[in-house]
Amino acid sequence: MNILAIDTSNQVLGVAILKDGQILGEVITNLAKNHSVRLMPAINHLMEEVSMTPDQLDKIAVAKGPGSYTGVRIGLSTAKTMAWALEIPVVGVSSLETLAYQGRLFNGHVCSFFDARRGLVFSGVYQWENEEPRTVYEERNLLMEDLLKELIDAKKKVLFLSPDITIYKEMIKQYLGELAIIPEGPYQLANPSHLALAGMNHEADDTHTLTPNYLRLAEAEANWIKAQKEKKQNG
Amino acid sequence: MGEFKMKNDINILGIETSCDETAVAIVKNGREIISNVVASQIESHKRFGGVVPEIASRHHVEQMTIVLEEAISKSKLDWDDIDAVAVTEGPGLVGALLVGVNSAKALAFAKQKPLIGVHHIAGHIYANRLVSEFQFPMLALIVSGGHTELVLMKEHGNYEVIGETRDDAAGEAYDKVARMLKLPYPGGPQIDRLAAMGEETIDFPRAWLEDDSYDFSFSGLKSAVINKIHNAKQRGEQLKDEDIAASFQASVIDVLTKKTVRAAKEFNVKQVIVAGGVAANKALRAELETQFKTLEIPLVIPPLKLCTDNAAMIAAAGAISYEQGKRSGLDLNANASLVLK
Ligand SMILES: [Zn+2]
Numbered sequence: 344m345n346i347l348a349i350d351t352s353n354q355v356l357g358v359a360i361l362k363d364g365q366i367l368g369e370v371i372t373n374l375a376k377n378h379s380v381r382l383m384p385a386i387n388h389l390m391e392e393v394s395m396t397p398d399q400l401d402k403i404a405v406a407k408g409p410g411s412y413t414g415v416r417i418g419l420s421t422a423k424t425m426a427w428a429l430e431i432p433v434v435g436v437s438s439l440e441t442l443a444y445q446g447r448l449f450n451g452h453v454c455s456f457f458d459a460r461r462g463l464v465f466s467g468v469y470q471w472e473n474e475e476p477r478t479v480y481e482e483r484n485l486l487m488e489d490l491l492k493e494l495i496d497a498k499k500k501v502l503f504l505s506p507d508i509t510i511y512k513e514m515i516k517q518y519l520g521e522l523a524i525i526p527e528g529p530y531q532l533a534n535p536s537h538l539a540l541a542g543m544n545h546e547a548d549d550t551h552t553l554t555p556n557y558l559r560l561a562e563a564e565a566n567w568i569k570a571q572k573e574k575k576q577n578g
Numbered sequence: 579m580g581e582f583k584m585k586n587d588i589n590i591l592g593i594e595t596s597c598d599e600t601a602v603a604i605v606k607n608g609r610e611i612i613s614n615v616v617a618s619q620i621e622s623h624k625r626f627g628g629v630v631p632e633i634a635s636r637h638h639v640e641q642m643t644i645v646l647e648e649a650i651s652k653s654k655l656d657w658d659d660i661d662a663v664a665v666t667e668g669p670g671l672v673g674a675l676l677v678g679v680n681s682a683k684a685l686a687f688a689k690q691k692p693l694i695g696v697h698h699i700a701g702h703i704y705a706n707r708l709v710s711e712f713q714f715p716m717l718a719l720i721v722s723g724g725h726t727e728l729v730l731m732k733e734h735g736n737y738e739v740i741g742e743t744r745d746d747a748a749g750e751a752y753d754k755v756a757r758m759l760k761l762p763y764p765g766g767p768q769i770d771r772l773a774a775m776g777e778e779t780i781d782f783p784r785a786w787l788e789d790d791s792y793d794f795s796f797s798g799l800k801s802a803v804i805n806k807i808h809n810a811k812q813r814g815e816q817l818k819d820e821d822i823a824a825s826f827q828a829s830v831i832d833v834l835t836k837k838t839v840r841a842a843k844e845f846n847v848k849q850v851i852v853a854g855g856v857a858a859n860k861a862l863r864a865e866l867e868t869q870f871k872t873l874e875i876p877l878v879i880p881p882l883k884l885c886t887d888n889a890a891m892i893a894a895a896g897a898i899s900y901e902q903g904k905r906s907g908l909d910l911n912a913n914a915s916l917v918l919k
Contacts, residue, residue, distance in 0.1 A: 379676055383683045383908035397688045412632065413673055416639050420680040427643040428688035551644050554636075561632040567625055 345395060346402045347386070347425075348539035351378040351418040352410035352438040353457055353506060357535030358385045360393050361543065366536045367393040373506070373532055378417045386421075400431055404542020406533065407435030409465035409482065409558040410457055419555050432547030436538055437556060439467035439482055442504050444537035445530045447471045451500035452479055454490070458507035462486050465558050468494070468501075475544075484558045487511055491518040500524060506531055588661050590900060591649070591685075592893025595678030596670025596698050597724075598629045600641035601889035602649035604660070608897030611708055613652035614883075614890040617641045620764070627763050628753070635673035642681050649889075657689050664896025667695035667906070668916030669724070675912035683908055694896045695906040697918050698887075699725060700737065702853035704898070705884040705891035713848035713876065719838045721862070722854030723749035723766075726794045726834075728841050729918065734898045737918045740841060741792025748830055749856050751796040755803050755826050759819050770859050773827040776820025780806060782829040792841050799829050827861055835865050842875055851878045857885040 344364075350357035356378055359369035370385045390397070405422035408415040419435070426433035439455045446453035449471065456466035464487045468480035480493065494501050495518060502524045503515055508531050515523045560568070587606055594601040603614040619637045623629045665682035668675055679695075686693035702725075703718045718729040726748045728741035746754075749766055756765020761772070782802050785795040803826050810817045842850050850870055856862065857879055870877040884891060 377911065379680060380909045380911045382680070383687060387687060387908055397690070412635070413676060416635060416673070416677055417680050419639055420642060420677045421684040423639075423643050424646065424681040424684040425688045427646060428685050551647075552640075554640055557636075561630065561636065563626050563630040563633060 344401050344543070345399055346404055346539045346542055347400050348404040348535045348542055349382070349386070349418050349422050350406035350438070350441065350533055350535050350538050351382055352406040352408050352415045353533070355506065355532050356381060356385065357533060357538065358382070358389050359535035359539045360389060360395065361536065361539035364543065366539070369535050371532070371535060378414055382417060382421060397425070397429060400429060402431055402542065402547070403433045404538050405433060405435055406438040406441055406538055407553070408438050408556040409484070410438050412555070412557060415555040415557070419553065423550055423553055427550050433550050433553060434542045434545045434547050435553045435556070436541045436545060437467065437482060438533065439465065440469070440476055441538045441541055442533045443467065443469045443476050444541065445504050445534065446502045447474070447476070449502045449524070451502060451524075452494065452497065453502045453504065454494065455504045456487075456490075456507070457505060458510055459484055462488065464490065464511070466490055482556070482558060487514060491515065494519060494522070498522075502526070504531055506533075588897060588900060589655060589659050590694075590893040590896045591660050591663050592696070592889040592891070592896055593663070593665040593678045593682045594698075594701065594887055594889040594892045595638045595642075595674050596666045596668070597674060597887055598623055598634045598637075599887040600638050600645050601887065602645045603889035603893050604649060604653045604655060605708070605890050605893035605897060608704070608894050609707060609711070611890045612655065613649045614888060615645050615649045615652065616888050617645050624763050627757065629671070631671045631673055634671060635677060638674055638677035642677060646681075646685070660689070660691060662692040662694055662896065662900050664694040664696050664892050664899070666698045666701060666892050667910060668698065668913035670698055670914060672912050672914040675914065679910055679912045683910060687908060692900070693906045693908070693910060694899045694904060695910050696892045696895045696899065697916055699727065699729070699918050700895040701891035703729065703731070703851065704895035705853055705880045705888070706851040706878045707894050708884060708890060709880050710878055715845055715847045716849045716851065717838065717842050717845060717847040718851045718853060719834065720854045721748045721834065721852070721856035723747060723753065725854060726796070728792050728838065730841070730845055730847070735902050735904075739918055741794065741837065743794040743796065744787075745795050745797035746800060748794070748796055748834065749854070751800045751830065752856070754800050755823075758804055758807055759822065766856060766859065769823045769827060770861060772820050772823035773861060776818060776822070776824035778825045778828045779821045780825035782825050784829050784833050786833070792837055794833065794837070796830065799826070831862050831865050834862065835869055838866065839869050839873065842870070842873065847875065849876050849878065853880065853885070855886050858882050
């Protein structure tokens with residue numbers, strides 16, 4: 344079973360190849376560089392390194408967001424088309440769940456998040472049980488402040504994982520004090536090997552209907568829906 | 579399988595996602611459409627009165643593999659019969675282009691096929707080759723929502739832009755005037771329809787620019803139309819929408835036709851072709867046909883279906899690049915402001 348994992352949903356570009364549960368190789372960069380230019384060469388290079396041809400792949404796992412809208416689409420366009428062309432299954436894994444794999448040995452709540460600007464975050468909260476991440480709080484787009492208040496009420500230790508941790512570090516400590524665990528840098532980045540592992544455990548998606556998890560409507564659509572509601576109320 | 583493919587046939591699969599159509603097509607030898615599938619998003623964008631880039635990008639991701647599958651299954655070809663994957667790399671909406679480019683790269687990699695990046699305007703030009711073979715030197719008038727250009731071609735794959743718009747594209751002016759007249763989106767065909775029922779009662783300006791220039795400018799015309807409507811309203815004057823449409827359209831067509839005719843004469847071209855969405859405009863077609871009939875220069879305008887964005891035109895342009903040995907690498911990127919050369 345050869346799995347190719349692709350993550351371009353945030354600043355990290357990650358590619359990994361997993362063979363029968365073993366990592367053959369991975370590529371990870373954490374650079375503000377163009378995913379569209381670099382993804383296919385990275386896949387090509389890694390496949391050559393591990394001496395694998397495209398038709399030897401059995402499954403593709405892709406980080407489906409939340410994250411950068413464009414980044415998520417680059418990953419999904421690539422993964423879906425490749426899976427369709429090779430006639431193999433594709434599985435979309437939450438980018439937050441992938442990141443939460445960094446905390447799978449932690450006994451407590453694991454909170455992974457990405458900054459979504461203006462104090463908002465994309466966040467999910469998990470609890471590892473029997474080597475599986477159980478969802479404590481669904482993935483949401485909410486104010487970090489509101490999330491932290493909920494976590495205080497839960498009175499549990501929380502492991503925070505995020506490439507954007509520096510933005511919220513002080514705020515987290517201020518709200519949660521001793522309950523907050525904030526690990527070192529390498530733990531804060533999603534790892535494509537974990538994505539491959541999650542992809543192995545998840546059931547495949549329908550290639551045609553697999554869509555990004557933006558967690559947010561497009562602005563124009565949100566405004567349009569709001570306008571429709573107002574119209575209805577006004578008569 | 580492979581029964582439809584002769585030994586020397588070249589089949590190119592084309593992908594186009596530069597705006598609001600997700601399109602995939604397969605073209606044989608740059609001239610013959612084997613399959614041509616277009617998923618239009620127009621119904622989704624209508625409610626916003628124009629194409630919303632983020633929403634267009636989202637639809638492309640949802641549609642891409644579905645459209646690919648339909649194009650392949652309709653073609654009845656095997657992957658062995660496909661020689662290369664061509665894709666629009668620009669210009670266009672960057673988020674929309676990215677979906678096509680990355681899908682094309684994934685496809686080329688998965689099936690180990692050559693990859694060819696295509697300029698969207700080259701595609702519009704080559705839509706005409708699906709109708710009749712090119713005669714060089716050739717002049718192409720490209721008019722669409724995003725473009726107004728005159729391109730001189732002396733041989734295949736060689737483009738010389740001799741004139742382009744300095745502000746709005748012709749199609750853009752159409753859309754803005756349509757909005758002023760409260761016509762539903764897309765406005766171009768609506769104005770064409772209204773104009774046919776009206777008369778040129780208002781003398782709107784024509785921007786000829788410098789004597790020797792083949793460039794265009796439509797922002798002055800657009801402002802003149804807006805001012806005319808405003809002033810009439812203030813004075814309580816009654817203007818017929820049909821006449822506004824007819825007068826506006828007359829100005830656009832006058833400039834487009836005269837500049838095209840002058841260029842055709844100066845460069846002694848053997849053929850004139852028209853491309854882009856506005857090529858569907860009935861009044862423009864009629865005026866160009868009249869002019870070039872008199873000049874005895876063959877005029878080619880593609881059928882309606884090939885005027886608007888499609889992937890057959892991308893595959894057709896890609897076929898020439900393929901024959902000329904042009905290839906793109908897996909680092910191919912979307913380029914929103916790609917230059918035609
Ligand atoms: Zn176009």
